[in-house]
Amino acid sequence: MDVPGQPILDIRAVSKRFGGVEALKGVSLQLHPGDVVALAGDNGAGKSTLTKIISGVYPADGGEIRLDGKPVHFATPEAARRAGIETIYQDLALADNLSIGANIFLGREPMRRVLGVLPVLDRKAMAAAAKETMARLDFHVDRLQAPVGRFSGGQRQAVAIGRAIYWNARVILMDEPTAALGVPEQRKVLALIRGLKKEGRGVIFISHNLQDIFAVSDRIVVLRRGSLAGERRTRDTSHDEVVKLMIGG
């Protein structure tokens, strides 16, 4: 599906208004396979609104979103997810009492037949897929049957992301993925984002944390009051420049 040079996601002049508030005033953004884009900006800049439009939570009022070059309109988050756009939420939406494998396959569980007749859940296949998927993210699971509720916050994000990539999500959206996590956990999430890049997925993540942004992103897109304040290659810019773009002036 990846056509060389063609972005997976091409956002063109998207705008959104909430009553009197112009949350987005024609923002454009391109995401290529293996791209990690950091979305930065002050509170109320429109970062969450942009990701919610991409993930089908809100319709855009104007502009266009193209996936693999084809215009798309997602009526619901489910529609976006089916098209390969996955949002990782802080509250993660995992079933805490089920294993990693069972969470990855929730709603689509593989079955096998005992003695050729009796259909039963194929827990081995689920565990094997869980192990392999998590290994692709450089997370090595040593207790495959443990319920995910026993894992830490960063580890649980890894499971949510593992589920997304298992089902071939190609664009991963993360709104403040490291907020509310301790420092070691934040590192794990950053490692996950690198894992996604290695996998050739596109990542857009929102962050307030310049350390995180500079640690993993390829590009930084700064929004200010609903407009694109600037876009920089991470290696060509500095903390100082990004802060100036954020606050304006």
Next chain:
Amino acid sequence: MSGHTPVQVLTPQTSGRSPSRWLASIAGMRAWLFLLLLLAVFESWARISYGASFVLSAHNAQSIAVFAVAPLLLALGETFVIIAGGIDLSVGFIMGLSAVVAAQGANLAASVVPEFPAMLAGIAAGLLVSLVPGLVNGALISRLKVPPFIGTLGMYGVARGAAFLLAAGTTVPVANGWFAALGNARVAGFPVVVVIAAVFVLLMHYMLSQTRFGQHTYAVGASEQAALRAGIGVGRHTRRLYLLSALCAGLGGVLYTARFTAGAAQAGEPLLLDSIAAVVIGGASLFGGSGTIFGTVAGSLVIAVIQYGLVFIDVEPFWQFVAVGVVIIISVLVDQTQRRLGGDG
């Protein structure tokens, strides 16, 4: 930035030695341990006071097993409902309704067909009528968003009234040899009702532990949000759960009629508490998300042993209620402690 990615190892946070893990690992077993303890107590009592064995008496074992069947049947359906984070308070009177309708159905059919098909008609009538309150419960809870506690409490009243009205306030005798045999005969030395219950236990265990239906039941109980996001039809699943619970109660009613050759509206009245107790003692959490069929089996046996054992050692029967109540409270406290220590239990 360098492309170096540190390797992470995903290990459950709670370490191998912590007391919470140890507690969690015996959660599924605690009902069986408790059952062993109870049996040991009654066994010692029997040896000391009567110089006889409590456990090794075939009569006692069989009585306890037969005793456990009805609350167990209700508890099997209730296990699914409770794991999914709901509760069904209407099962006792659904059982009564089914018992009355099974008796009336068999009597009515007996006027046109021989006894065996008349019995089948009675069984079918009892099971079918139980589906009605099950459907209504499911619709109230999934479509009208009535809390399960309230919706099924309402159905408790409705099913109770309907059962007494149908039975005209009395019991409905059945003169049907086949029906009586179903309730009282043995196969290979085992009471038929116990065999039926055992088959049903295996079926329910299979459903809960080996099918998507069971897996989704756990998921809904842990997080409805997670289940919805995974594309599970939570509303439809909920409706099926209450239907299953009602059907289990319906089977309980049919077997009651078979055993006593009469249907009674109050057949399941004392069993609501027993069945919920069995589920909770069996390790399921009233917060949803955990529980097993074999835990519920152990919980049912615990209650049957308490009730039968107290009679056996000649304690005033009202102490049974006290004992079962105390055991429920202890089980809930243990569950809460486990959640606090283990995070999830």
